Amino acid sequence: MTVEDWFRHDRLPHIFCAGCGNGSIINSTLEAVDSLNWKVDETVFVSGIGCSSRAPGYIVTDSLHTTHGRALAFATGVKMANHDLNVVVFTGDGDLSAIGGNHFIHACRRNIDLTVICMNNQIYGMTGGQGSPCTPTGALSTTTPYGMDEPAFDLCDLATAAGANFVSRWTSYHVRELTRSIKLGLQKPGLSFIEVMVQCPTNYGRRNRLRDVEAMVSKMRDHALLKEKYDRLVAERKPIPEGSFVVGTLTDRNLPALGVRR
Amino acid sequence: MTRVDFMQGNIASAEGALAAGCRFFAGYPITPSSEVAEHMARRLPKVGGRFIQMEDEIASMAAVIGGAWTGVRSMTATSGPGFSLMMENIGYAAFTETPCVVVNIQRGGPSTGQPTLAAQGDMLQCRFGSHGDYSTIALAPSSVQEMFDLTVKSFNLADRFRAPAFLMADEIIGHLRERVEFPDTVECTPPRPIREGMLPFEPEEDLVPGFTPFGHGHRVHVTGLTHNEKGYPASTDPDLHERLVMRLIEKVERARHEIADYDIENPDAEVVFISYGVPTRSVRQALLDAPEGLYGHLNLRIVWPFPENLLKKFPNARVFLVPELNMGQMAREIVRHCDQPVISLPRLGGELHTPQYLLDRAEEYR
Amino acid sequence: MRHEVKFTGFGGQGIILSAVIVGRAATMYDGKHAVQSQSYGPEARGGASSSTVIISDEPIQYPKVLEPTIYVIMSEAGFLKFGAGASPEAVMLIDSGLVQSRPECRCIEIPATMKAKDILGKPIFANIIMLGALVAATGIVSEEAMQKAVLDSVPKGTEDLNMKALRLGIEIASNGGE
Numbered sequence: 001m002t003v004e005d006w007f008r009h010d011r012l013p014h015i016f017c018a019g020c021g022n023g024s025i026i027n028s029t030l031e032a033v034d035s036l037n038w039k040v041d042e043t044v045f046v047s048g049i050g051c052s053s054r055a056p057g058y059i060v061t062d063s064l065h066t067t068h069g070r071a072l073a074f075a076t077g078v079k080m081a082n083h084d085l086n087v088v089v090f091t092g093d094g095d096l097s098a099i100g101g102n103h104f105i106h107a108c109r110r111n112i113d114l115t116v117i118c119m120n121n122q123i124y125g126m127t128g129g130q131g132s133p134c135t136p137t138g139a140l141s142t143t144t145p146y147g148m149d150e151p152a153f154d155l156c157d158l159a160t161a162a163g164a165n166f167v168s169r170w171t172s173y174h175v176r177e178l179t180r181s182i183k184l185g186l187q188k189p190g191l192s193f194i195e196v197m198v199q200c201p202t203n204y205g206r207r208n209r210l211r212d213v214e215a216m217v218s219k220m221r222d223h224a225l226l227k228e229k230y231d232r233l234v235a236e237r238k239p240i241p242e243g244s245f246v247v248g249t250l251t252d253r254n255l256p257a258l259g260v261r262r
Numbered sequence: 263m264t265r266v267d268f269m270q271g272n273i274a275s276a277e278g279a280l281a282a283g284c285r286f287f288a289g290y291p292i293t294p295s296s297e298v299a300e301h302m303a304r305r306l307p308k309v310g311g312r313f314i315q316m317e318d319e320i321a322s323m324a325a326v327i328g329g330a331w332t333g334v335r336s337m338t339a340t341s342g343p344g345f346s347l348m349m350e351n352i353g354y355a356a357f358t359e360t361p362c363v364v365v366n367i368q369r370g371g372p373s374t375g376q377p378t379l380a381a382q383g384d385m386l387q388c389r390f391g392s393h394g395d396y397s398t399i400a401l402a403p404s405s406v407q408e409m410f411d412l413t414v415k416s417f418n419l420a421d422r423f424r425a426p427a428f429l430m431a432d433e434i435i436g437h438l439r440e441r442v443e444f445p446d447t448v449e450c451t452p453p454r455p456i457r458e459g460m461l462p463f464e465p466e467e468d469l470v471p472g473f474t475p476f477g478h479g480h481r482v483h484v485t486g487l488t489h490n491e492k493g494y495p496a497s498t499d500p501d502l503h504e505r506l507v508m509r510l511i512e513k514v515e516r517a518r519h520e521i522a523d524y525d526i527e528n529p530d531a532e533v534v535f536i537s538y539g540v541p542t543r544s545v546r547q548a549l550l551d552a553p554e555g556l557y558g559h560l561n562l563r564i565v566w567p568f569p570e571n572l573l574k575k576f577p578n579a580r581v582f583l584v585p586e587l588n589m590g591q592m593a594r595e596i597v598r599h600c601d602q603p604v605i606s607l608p609r610l611g612g613e614l615h616t617p618q619y620l621l622d623r624a625e626e627y628r
Numbered sequence: 629m630r631h632e633v634k635f636t637g638f639g640g641q642g643i644i645l646s647a648v649i650v651g652r653a654a655t656m657y658d659g660k661h662a663v664q665s666q667s668y669g670p671e672a673r674g675g676a677s678s679s680t681v682i683i684s685d686e687p688i689q690y691p692k693v694l695e696p697t698i699y700v701i702m703s704e705a706g707f708l709k710f711g712a713g714a715s716p717e718a719v720m721l722i723d724s725g726l727v728q729s730r731p732e733c734r735c736i737e738i739p740a741t742m743k744a745k746d747i748l749g750k751p752i753f754a755n756i757i758m759l760g761a762l763v764a765a766t767g768i769v770s771e772e773a774m775q776k777a778v779l780d781s782v783p784k785g786t787e788d789l790n791m792k793a794l795r796l797g798i799e800i801a802s803n804g805g806e
Contacts, residue, residue: 073321077328
């Protein structure tokens with residue numbers, strides 16, 4: 001098998017905008033799945049509603065494209081009813097942390113054996129660029145026309161605090177690191193949460209002076225602070241660069257997990 | 263060998279589910295249905311099944327649908343407030359043709375209402391509660407024995423029509439203890455598998471597609487978007503959407519006479535009671551207390567799809583009296599199907615119509 | 629014959645279990661029909677508790693109690709709420725140590741809680757003493773059926789004490805009560 005064999009070719013081309021990073025995240029995921037020799041017919045992709053959640057529709061496995069925010073609850077049912085299935089959830093920042101926030105923390109608390117890949121574009125892309133709980137303070141969106149006046153969620157902190165076994169953050173720029181991280185997550189019993197910062201030039205960049213894709217990607221690249229470097233800065237009591245966010249494996253532990261295949 | 267027990271309705275429903283092969287339950291505690299979840303929590307692990315208490319009823323319904331798609335008979339149980347929360351995902355189950363069972367032990371509403379008292383206030387919600395058009399199957403038990411029998415039947419109907427089926431019980435029957443007989447085996451009719459060469463959402467002659475559970479190589483994409491027979495999103499095609507929605511309604515509605523489950527007493531009577539669920543018990547007592555043959559009675563065990571042809575089984579009927587623990591929800595449906603006056607006899611607050619009350623009302627229409 | 633039995637007392641006395649045992653005795657061991665129900669309130673313990681069981685030779689349609697013919701009352705509050713309005717034809721068994729009032733109908737006084745403490749060492753057996761008294765005073769279920777239903781329903785290891793309690797109740801009631 002190759003990565004190509006995981007695609008549902010009669011559904012392509014996909015609906016993602018030019019310059020969107022979701023496609024490369026799907027690629028990384030399938031690369032990771034394929035490298036582990038997972039079987040198509042033992043793997044289920046589940047998603048909610050939003051751009052990210054269209055991903056399972058392009059993958060050839062059994063897949064469940066569900067209601068807004070509820071992907072983790074549906075996935076919990078799939079995994080609980082059949083531990084032998086590998087279950088991977090695609091979600092977005094709005095789907096996961098706003099309408100699905102309660103399911104998110106409970107899935108992490110249960111540490112149920114799912115891999116959750118969150119494409120965080122900091123906006124509601126599909127519905128036209130409304131603010132989400134991950135829209136940075138000050139950022140413009142159609143529902144924060146004067147700038148976001150609420151703080152954003154740190155999804156990785158949330159997942160760690162709630163009990164997930166594996167938590168990492170990368171960006172759509174860090175393709176190789178991301179693929180490796182997803183691979184670790186897929187292998188980890190319990191809940192693996194992988195947050196991927198991703199550009200949405202259409203609905204985020206356009207409103208926030210990041211008109212072209214390159215500007216968005218370089219901004220992500222330049223502000224991504226490696227976990228190791230971050231730890232070093234903290235240890236040396238040096239200042240953390242403003243606007244930066246930590247990338248890397250943030251949590252890796254082996255708490256008791258639910259739904260693990262025997 | 264039949265096993266006999268003196269048992270509560272909610273427990274009998276859980277036992278019915280287990281007998282029907284239900285091996286996954288996801289739920290959230292809510293009065294007066296919690297005994298169903300508690301019993302499943304105790305029993306499922308002992309029969310190789312799994313129980314999970316979810317964070318709310320939205321998640322419970324979602325998990326049940328997820329479980330059902332692995333080919334495992336899956337169920338939840340709830341009451342009014344939880345039922346309301348389940349509505350979006352119930353629509354998803356209807357639209358994605360997911361066979362699953364929802365037990366609703368109805369209590370007084372709206373809102374938190376009367377958690378410990380009986381009602382039948384969710385009869386229209388179970389038919390129309392989610393957005394958009396669809397059809398559902400609803401059963402109404404009026405005894406502890408029927409809590410068992412009709413739970414089994416709910417699974418079979420859900421599988422046959424690939425649709426959510428609702429056991430619309432109430433607090434009285436849910437908490438009542440009575441003698442109940444458990445047969446050694448019950449009839450279980452699993453969903454029809456997909457035939458070679460058919461698409462996952464391509465209907466057979468009865469308008470129901472063969473089932474394609476996950477993990478069996480069907481590689482099916484299931485979406486709540488309007489989808490074509492392959493299961494792929496096609497949400498902007500007006501004709502396809504219309505055809506799909508009409509088929510989902512028609513596959514259930516066209517079977518309404520065939521699957522009808524009812525009792526008829528005194529078909530020659532001129533004054534006829536129509537009831538379902540616990541008021542049936544009051545009507546039966548009223549008929550015993552009245553002069554023989556004076557009043558007719560139609561008891562419905564399947565309420566949706568509504569078997570309107572049964573009204574014709576009372577050729578002399580001048581009036582239909584419909585006692586319900588709501589403001590006349592099914593009476594509205596009956597009105598649509600007959601020329602005779604339909605008198606709604608609502609009872610709210612948790613008390614049941616007494617037989618004497620029913621006789622007094624019937625006397626007015628003699 | 630149709631008997632409508634009302635049990636009342638406070639939470640923790642086994643009021644609900646009592647009605648379940650009677651229903652079980654009638655349906656499982658006496659070949660009769662029974663329906664049992666109870667009132668639910670928000671309180672789990674300590675509040676007022678009541679439950680009912682209807683016993684009949686015929687199938688029981690209407691499942692609610694309209695006019696109890698038999699009362700088993702184990703608290704003064706329960707008496708005031710339900711027992712005070714009993715019809716003159718009713719039969720009432722009261723735990724005489726816990727209920728101060730007396731009804732106008734036939735009343736059998738059973739010092740159940742006191743006897744449970746004194747003879748069996750724990751007040752928890754009081755409801756079973758009342759069940760023994762109920763069998764002796766009314767015969768709504770047979771003694772044998774009641775024994776079996778009690779044994780079905782009580783925790784393992786407590787069978788002997790519960791049988792003792794049942795016999796004690798039968799004895800007291802057979803002698804006309806206290």
